[in-house]
Amino acid sequence: RATDPLLTVDSIDTHYGESHVLFDLSLTVGRGDIVALVGRNGAGKTTTLRSIMGLTPVTNGTIRKDGDELHRLEPHEIRKRGISWIPEERRVFGSLTVEENLRLAAHSGEDDQTERFDEIYAQFPRLDERRDQKAGTMSGGEQQMLAIARALLGPETDLLLLDEPSEGLAPQIVDDVADIIRELNERDVTVLLVEQNAEMALELADRAYVLETGEIVHESTADQLLADREMMEGYLGVK
Numbered sequence: 001r002a003t004d005p006l007l008t009v010d011s012i013d014t015h016y017g018e019s020h021v022l023f024d025l026s027l028t029v030g031r032g033d034i035v036a037l038v039g040r041n042g043a044g045k046t047t048t049l050r051s052i053m054g055l056t057p058v059t060n061g062t063i064r065k066d067g068d069e070l071h072r073l074e075p076h077e078i079r080k081r082g083i084s085w086i087p088e089e090r091r092v093f094g095s096l097t098v099e100e101n102l103r104l105a106a107h108s109g110e111d112d113q114t115e116r117f118d119e120i121y122a123q124f125p126r127l128d129e130r131r132d133q134k135a136g137t138m139s140g141g142e143q144q145m146l147a148i149a150r151a152l153l154g155p156e157t158d159l160l161l162l163d164e165p166s167e168g169l170a171p172q173i174v175d176d177v178a179d180i181i182r183e184l185n186e187r188d189v190t191v192l193l194v195e196q197n198a199e200m201a202l203e204l205a206d207r208a209y210v211l212e213t214g215e216i217v218h219e220s221t222a223d224q225l226l227a228d229r230e231m232m233e234g235y236l237g238v239k
């Protein structure tokens with residue numbers, strides 16, 4: 001696999017007001033890779049994604065995609081550079097149908113993206129079958145699928161930031177979500193995956209970082225981390 005870096009986060013610090021949350025954090029996401037960022041509750045995983053997306057600006061350090069500096073840009077400008085973020089809460093509109101949810105996402109950018117619906121429906125047949133179903137009545141996995149489809153509308157995306165896609169899902173559904181992430185990756189979408197479910201993330205990922213109280217404490221291939229039971233238990237509480 002290519003190791004050409006797509007995203008480079010270099011020595012960033014991030015604060016919420018007076019509270020210092022990320023410390024000298026560096027990570028690299030290679031083009032075409034799935035990279036997992038794992039760690040316990042409150043370690044700073046979401047804050048890392050928010051920093052990349054420009055939602056919580058960094059106070060130090062640099063973030064680059066394809067060599068372009070991102071860390072001084074507004075979130076919508078970062079989105080235009082091909083990065084899309086799916087927050088933990090998924091943000092689908094429960095009282096709207098699948099089609100209406102997609103329509104809203106399609107019209108939120110500068111160009112009308114309705115013509116891309118066919119592609120999206122071809123990519124997510126389950127959504128195609130449920131075009132007229134209210135999103136709130138779909139399973140958690142289907143809602144996650146819709147959230148991913150929405151994130152792919154708008155400016156072309158080559159880097160997806162996923163925050164806990166497995167959260168609240170039954171194990172069988174987690175496997176379905178993992179399959180979707182794998183398929184997207186096969187279509188040349190690079191993925192930075194934040195997960196509490198370390199095993200799920202590491203089974204999918206090429207490389208992994210472990211975050212502990214705002215610092216990267218381990219970096220290796222995902223397989224190496226997964227095979228190291230001591231580290232899995234020590235850092236992640238996985239027995």
Ligand code: ATP
Nearest residue numbers: 016019021039040041042043044045046047048196
């Ligand atoms: P989880 O897995 O529980 O979502 P996480 O690893 O994503 O955790 P973050 O949500 O990034 O962790 O939180 C990191 C730290 O920053 C925590 O101590 C949290 O309390 C704090 N924090 C998060 N958001 C804010 C905020 N808006 N204002 C102040 N502190 C915050």
